[in-house]
Amino acid sequence: MIKVEQVSKSLGGRRIVEDVSLWIKDGEVAGLLGPNGAGKTTMIRLMNGVITPDHGSIHINGYSASKHGKQIRQLAGVMTESAGLYPDMTARENLDFFARLYGVEIPRVRIGQLLEQFRLESYGNKLVGEYSTGMKKRLAIAKALLHQPKLLYLDEPTNGLDPDGIREMMLYLRQLNRQEGTTIIICSHVLYQLEEVCGSFLFLDQGRIVESGTLGELEQRYAGEVVLRVETGLAASSSLLPAMYQPRETRVGEIEFTLPGKEEISDLLRLLLLHSWVHHVQIANRSLESIYFEVRRRVHEQ
Numbered sequence: 001m002i003k004v005e006q007v008s009k010s011l012g013g014r015r016i017v018e019d020v021s022l023w024i025k026d027g028e029v030a031g032l033l034g035p036n037g038a039g040k041t042t043m044i045r046l047m048n049g050v051i052t053p054d055h056g057s058i059h060i061n062g063y064s065a066s067k068h069g070k071q072i073r074q075l076a077g078v079m080t081e082s083a084g085l086y087p088d089m090t091a092r093e094n095l096d097f098f099a100r101l102y103g104v105e106i107p108r109v110r111i112g113q114l115l116e117q118f119r120l121e122s123y124g125n126k127l128v129g130e131y132s133t134g135m136k137k138r139l140a141i142a143k144a145l146l147h148q149p150k151l152l153y154l155d156e157p158t159n160g161l162d163p164d165g166i167r168e169m170m171l172y173l174r175q176l177n178r179q180e181g182t183t184i185i186i187c188s189h190v191l192y193q194l195e196e197v198c199g200s201f202l203f204l205d206q207g208r209i210v211e212s213g214t215l216g217e218l219e220q221r222y223a224g225e226v227v228l229r230v231e232t233g234l235a236a237s238s239s240l241l242p243a244m245y246q247p248r249e250t251r252v253g254e255i256e257f258t259l260p261g262k263e264e265i266s267d268l269l270r271l272l273l274l275h276s277w278v279h280h281v282q283i284a285n286r287s288l289e290s291i292y293f294e295v296r297r298r299v300h301e302q
């Protein structure tokens with residue numbers, strides 16, 4: 001369990017993290033969101049015991065991040081944006097170096113497993129400096145997993161990956177969480193990817209946690225009206241449609257409605273089906289992205 005209590009941190013004479021408290025349960029996948037410079041990477045560095053808080057405390061499975069940095073790094077794997085790989089060493093040499101640092105038993109076997117798992121067996125003896133971005137990302141996550149950590153911190157894990165690589169990475173993270181129960185903290189700006197994999201979200205803004213919760217909780221707090229898009233044979237101008245839901249055509253064959261809440265969806269669909277077909281229905285304003293912008297709007301209004 002990660003327990004952060006009233007943590008503040010200044011760097012270069014400036015307050016970067018301000019009075020942050022958060023709790024992340026074992027086995028949870030949590031998304032850390034926020035604009036550039038919000039303090040996400042700094043929070044990861046604090047939670048991993050790389051830097052120490054000026055005020056407050058951080059405990060990971062009971063270990064204090066200030067006093068037991070070594071034990072915490074044994075528990076946790078980190079994949080940063082820069083990955084911390086040595087370009088003039090081969091993948092095997094890199095993994096071997098870090099495996100020894102983590103005290104991995106029989107590193108050769110573990111390295112073999114990971115190279116195979118991340119489809120890098122044929123490139124194990126190639127210099128990392130000659131790797132593509134996707135290969136480097138795969139190697140970086142292999143490096144983070146060398147010591148089979150219970151906790152994984154990922155900073156922009158899909159940055160630079162092609163669509164196949166992104167799908168593979170997200171699938172792998174879900175598997176890791178389900179099969180091994182690994183707790184995962186992900187920082188990312190790619191909100192639809194976070195939405196796919198995270199069970200809860202923390203919003204950082206100027207070093208402060210300004211919002212947190214599951215998608216369901218955030219929906220309840222932020223999404224009032226429902227914007228519903230329906231692919232149907234009816235025209236938006238049809239007198240059969242209830243004017244109070246403001247039907248408007250978004251593209252040929254698709255009408256958008258604004259409903260006061262989710263409760264009205266079934267009745268509206270029943271009415272549409274009475275007169276025509278319905279092929280697709282989508283709530284357009286309940287994504288993590290729309291909530292993110294709403295959180296930002298409210299924070300900056302204050």
Ligand SMILES: Nc1ncnc2c1ncn2[C@@H]1O[C@H](COP(=O)(O)OP(=O)(O)OP(=O)(O)O)[C@@H](O)[C@H]1O
Nearest residue numbers: 011012013016034035036037038039040041042043
């Ligand atoms: N060692 C440091 N010395 C001084 N300032 C720092 C240091 N590290 C980070 N900062 C500053 O702290 C702020 C937060 O940085 P951080 O990297 O934590 O943000 P972030 O939310 O991860 O941003 P991004 O989304 O761009 O990765 C930035 O303004 C950054 O310039």
